[in-house]
Amino acid sequence: MNSKERISHDDYQKTADWLKSQTKHRPKVAIICGSGLGVLADTLKCQDSFAYSDIPGFPQSTVQGHAGRLVFGELKGKTCVCMQGRFHMYEGHSPCKTTFPVRVFKLLGVETLIVTNAAGSLADGLRPGDIMIIKDHVNFPGLVGMNPLFGPNDDKFGPRFPAMSSCYDKGLRSLAMEIGKQLGVSKLMQQGVYAMVGGPNFESIAEARLLHRLGVDAVGMSTAPEVLVAIHCGLRVFGLSLITNKVVKSYEDMDSVNHEGVLEVSRLRSQTVQQLVTELVSRMETNNNNAV
Numbered sequence: 001m002n003s004k005e006r007i008s009h010d011d012y013q014k015t016a017d018w019l020k021s022q023t024k025h026r027p028k029v030a031i032i033c034g035s036g037l038g039v040l041a042d043t044l045k046c047q048d049s050f051a052y053s054d055i056p057g058f059p060q061s062t063v064q065g066h067a068g069r070l071v072f073g074e075l076k077g078k079t080c081v082c083m084q085g086r087f088h089m090y091e092g093h094s095p096c097k098t099t100f101p102v103r104v105f106k107l108l109g110v111e112t113l114i115v116t117n118a119a120g121s122l123a124d125g126l127r128p129g130d131i132m133i134i135k136d137h138v139n140f141p142g143l144v145g146m147n148p149l150f151g152p153n154d155d156k157f158g159p160r161f162p163a164m165s166s167c168y169d170k171g172l173r174s175l176a177m178e179i180g181k182q183l184g185v186s187k188l189m190q191q192g193v194y195a196m197v198g199g200p201n202f203e204s205i206a207e208a209r210l211l212h213r214l215g216v217d218a219v220g221m222s223t224a225p226e227v228l229v230a231i232h233c234g235l236r237v238f239g240l241s242l243i244t245n246k247v248v249k250s251y252e253d254m255d256s257v258n259h260e261g262v263l264e265v266s267r268l269r270s271q272t273v274q275q276l277v278t279e280l281v282s283r284m285e286t287n288n289n290n291a292v
């Protein structure tokens with residue numbers, strides 16, 4: 001992997017233009033589906049879908065539980081584009097490649113990005129099956145320079161030094177909590193801090209204890225780079241983590257986490273996540289709510 005790989009504005013534009021030539025949908029909302037959460041894309045009406053391998057310039061998904069399809073369609077009358085599968089840096093993608101779709105979405109006219117992921121919990125009050133609305137993140141790879149915004153800044157997308165002090169839109173977070181109450185799932189929901197680690201290994205016990213001490217509520221291997229790029233180019237962001245496991249913090253604990261277990265829990269809760277996101281999309285304000 002070349003972490004300094006450059007992608008030009010033209011490269012993003014070419015992909016956006018190709019997609020525009022293939023679908024009449026003009027989404028205002030983009031949704032990135034986390035591990036095992038891709039079923040949301042299947043619920044879009046009037047679908048146009050594209051395998052990542054057929055989209056010029058798109059990276060490929062290699063992880064089980066990430067189908068590798070971009071799906072355009074309507075969710076309760078709002079036009080959306082949904083990534084059924086995301087890219088992770090541990091797959092060998094550079095930070096820029098990992099976040100390539102986000103800038104393409106911007107060029108397609110998207111205004112709001114919804115990110116979902118599977119994550120392990122460090123907070124005692126977060127159990128497997130719970131939904132954590134992300135209020136902030138710690139971007140560990142970013143702190144040491146694995147950052148998609150590294151390199152010459154593209155002023156057409158955003159400023160050299162973007163602020164990250166209010167990444168996760170407060171209004172959308174409140175709306176999601178409100179919807180959770182109405183769906184009768186508020187007991188499963190709370191807001192918290194997500195940390196991205198590089199993966200692909202799960203945490204050692206010493207690492208888990210460190211994250212816990214730092215005030216991290218849930219840990220995963222994605223999301224933060226997508227959010228940096230989205231905020232940089234002026235998108236509104238909403239994020240949620242489906243808690244799929246407790247991170248082992250004790251040497252006496254014989255539990256251990258694996259990807260199959262992560263996928264199993266996310267599939268069990270995928271319908272609730274789908275309802276929550278669908279209601280959120282249907283009730284959020286967008287500049288142009290028209291479906292195609």
Ligand SMILES: O=P(O)(O)O[C@@H]1C[C@H](O)[C@@H](CO)O1
Pocket residue numbers: 033034035063086088116117118119199220221222223258259262263
């Ligand atoms: O794409 P997400 O962040 O949902 O995937 C999580 C993190 C790892 O890719 C994988 C571990 O099981 O799930």
